Amino acid sequence: MKKLILGICIAQLFLSSHVDAAGISVDAGLTPPEDRWILRTQMRFMQRKDHMNQKMKMYHYPVILAYGLRSNTTLMIRQALVQQKMTMALSEFSDWGFGDLFILGKYKLYRRNTESYTFGMSATLGLEFPTGNDPFTSSTWDATGGFYTSYRRGAWALDANVAYVWNGLMRKHNDTRDPGDELSFDWAIAHQISMGDHARAALAPVLELSYKNYASDDAHGSDVPNTGESIFFLAPGLKCTLSSIILEGLLWVPLWQDQIGTQMEREVGFLIGTRYMF
């Protein structure tokens, strides 16, 4: 039994390199202005633990560069440095490397700006290439699609987003294992507090609720045991805007989770990041 759990833990170390939460999702439905560059850097920390006090810690350091190609089209490219640590009773495994290259396009579907409110809807389509270092590459081409809505009234902002990841569209190697697809729903509320006289700084407490569903991996037409899970996260955070720089922090608290088979459970994680707009 102990060997089985150890095997599962090591397998998870090498298979769970997906970035689970996309970060603060406030204003995701609003596309940036034309000719606007946005450089985002983040540090994301996620951890898992089991009843035998074995831990898996995962650090992601993604760098995202976005450009407003037109007022209705934004292009994004993301690359991440990943570090994973596995702590067991008598041993510790650690590894790091680059994750897969991710390219995403965001398209403005609708935008209405009035004196009292702003409402926007956008759609995304992205592709993840198996370019990372082993074991952080998924060895498959994966596609992402998303639909985002944002509503702002006065100091309040409400967001509702849905995204789907088709994992394993094409395989790099002739692998028999097909990673499961991912479905996520995010709801966010934020309140903006203006600071200073020149309206160039603001502090915004954020509260997010996220649901993630990871389908089981597939091999030879049947589900791979001990893969697949569903989680509800509650994520309080803070967004601080200082003119063209945004500092953000978010804490992921798992409210409810359901893993298929024997898997480590998720623990509290966090995100800290910066955004520079020029």
Place this chain on the structure above:
Amino acid sequence: MKRKILVLLLTLIIFCAHGFSCGPKQKIVTAGDEGTIERRVYEVFGMDCPGCHGGLEKLVEKNQSVLKAEANWEKKQLVVHVRPGAQLSDEDIYDAIVRANFTPGNRIQ
């Protein structure tokens, strides 16, 4: 000798004429530059955060006729300083506002 005096006189006349023609004109332009910086104020809707102003200011300032643009999300306003003597239509500003994903309101000033 007469010829030399004539050449000297002509040179002096040309020099003075050039001095008079350039001197006062330069002075007028400079004085005019300082006095005629036009300040326009536009209403802008959809600009709801402090980080929003930068993208709009960048697009407006791309126009050669604009000296400086300052957006204020709380006042929902864009202030444009027009270069002296430059031609700038309101449509150019409205176009920049739309390309920044905002909606132009009235020109206030």
